[in-house]
Amino acid sequence: MKQKARNPHNLPTKVCPVCEREFTWRKKWEKNWESVIYCSKKCSSNK
Numbered sequence: 633m634k635q636k637a638r639n640p641h642n643l644p645t646k647v648c649p650v651c652e653r654e655f656t657w658r659k660k661w662e663k664n665w666e667s668v669i670y671c672s673k674k675c676s677s678n679k
Contacts, residue, residue: 650675 636654637645643657648671655671670676 646671648672648675650678 637656641656644665645654645656646668647654648669650670653671657665661668670679
């Protein structure tokens with residue numbers, strides 16, 4: 633069983649479908665958080 637990552641600021645999180653890691657909301661995604669799917673450009677290119 634995977635241990636859930638600690639989120640010290642209580643920010644929203646999502647799970648990347650490519651690497652299956654949990655990633656946290658970032659300020660640069662503020663306007664399009666709903667459309668963010670991948671945690672990085674690398675995962676986005678490895679769809």
